[in-house]
Amino acid sequence: MKLVYQDVPTPNINDDEVLVRVRAVGICGSDVHGMDGSTGRRLPPIIMGHEASGVIEATGKKVEGWQTGDRVTFDSTIYRQDDWYTQQGMYNLSDGRMVLGVSTPEFKKHGAFAEYVTVPQHILYRIPEGVSFTQAALVEPAAVALHAIKLSAITPDDVVVVIGAGMVGMFVIQLLKITGCKKIIAIDLEKEKLALAKNLGADACFTPDDNALNTTLLEWTGQRGADVAIEVVGVNATIQHAITLLRKGGTLTLLGNLSPQVNLPLQAVVTRQLRLQGSCAINGEYPAILDLIAKGKLNMEAILSAEAPLAEGADWFQRLYNKEKGLMKVVLHP
Numbered sequence: 188m189k190l191v192y193q194d195v196p197t198p199n200i201n202d203d204e205v206l207v208r209v210r211a212v213g214i215c216g217s218d219v220h221g222m223d224g225s226t227g228r229r230l231p232p233i234i235m236g237h238e239a240s241g242v243i244e245a246t247g248k249k250v251e252g253w254q255t256g257d258r259v260t261f262d263s264t265i266y267r268q269d270d271w272y273t274q275q276g277m278y279n280l281s282d283g284r285m286v287l288g289v290s291t292p293e294f295k296k297h298g299a300f301a302e303y304v305t306v307p308q309h310i311l312y313r314i315p316e317g318v319s320f321t322q323a324a325l326v327e328p329a330a331v332a333l334h335a336i337k338l339s340a341i342t343p344d345d346v347v348v349v350i351g352a353g354m355v356g357m358f359v360i361q362l363l364k365i366t367g368c369k370k371i372i373a374i375d376l377e378k379e380k381l382a383l384a385k386n387l388g389a390d391a392c393f394t395p396d397d398n399a400l401n402t403t404l405l406e407w408t409g410q411r412g413a414d415v416a417i418e419v420v421g422v423n424a425t426i427q428h429a430i431t432l433l434r435k436g437g438t439l440t441l442l443g444n445l446s447p448q449v450n451l452p453l454q455a456v457v458t459r460q461l462r463l464q465g466s467c468a469i470n471g472e473y474p475a476i477l478d479l480i481a482k483g484k485l486n487m488e489a490i491l492s493a494e495a496p497l498a499e500g501a502d503w504f505q506r507l508y509n510k511e512k513g514l515m516k517v518v519l520h521p
């Protein structure tokens with residue numbers, strides 16, 4: 188796919204939508220992977236971008252409670268309010284949901300790598316005072332992390348292993364610390380990432396081949412193994428490793444899905460009575476994250492690698508695609 192920076196018409200809003208002048212928009216890993224067509228979810232032409240913030244410029248006829256000038260961020264998912272799942276409190280699983288800046292054979296919704304984006308009012312969140320547009324654009328990945336933690340049903344005595352200290356993994360670690368769990372162990376291939384993970388709250392950090400990992404884990408858990416493992420990569424090696432680190436009856440929360448399919452050690456899962464819990468996107472975690480940022484409890488800057496004008500976006504996409512070392516999150520400003 189070729190990225191072009193060009194003029195496009197200002198989009199029209201439906202009655203239930205607002206027009207947002209975008210002030211900050213993060214480049215997501217799914218945009219970078221999607222760019223080469225491999226995921227089939229960025230069918231061109233499409234304006235990508237689903238981690239964003241801005242100011243309301245215009246409101247549709249039926250919009251209530253929102254005004255021009257309001258500082259907002261929004262969910263990456265556009266869900267139907269009359270859907271069965273939404274009504275059960277699981278809008279992230281609703282049928283026919285669309286993701287901003289994604290195009291598949293089923294839907295296409297232009298996203299926020301643009302001056303303007305249109306979003307329905309029911310996915311808007313107000314940005315609290317003291318929270319910057321850049322911070323608000325980073326709420327989405329933090330909310331993804333919090334959703335996985337909520338599904339993991341962690342208790343304060345739990346020892347939790349986080350596999351994959353990338354950007355979302357860093358939020359998982361910070362949020363585990365804030366929500367309270369006894370010990371957090373971070374695992375990653377890169378030592379630099381582990382150093383950051385340590386700064387952000389991990390009690391111990393290891394590369395996967397480090398023998399000290401098992402020694403420490405067993406020592407901290409009465410020789411049992413981790414109560415919970417949160418897997419933020421999603422390939423054979425990391426998932427199988429996660430399963431070996433869990434105690435009997437432990438929970439494996441699956442957040443990463445780099446490989447669409449992996450080999451599962453079925454017997455270990457069954458005989459050790461493990462719980463496998465998938466975690467998809469976000470289900471109402473935005474206000475909690477915005478509140479934590481406003482209170483200064485969540486370090487958003489730690490994962491922010493660069494900020495640049497939208498015009499330079501294509502270069503940054505390429506650098507992220509090339510997996511340039513040390514690059515985590517890049518935020519663009521239209």
Ligand SMILES: [Zn+2]
Pocket residue numbers: 215216217237238327
């Ligand atoms: Zn994303």
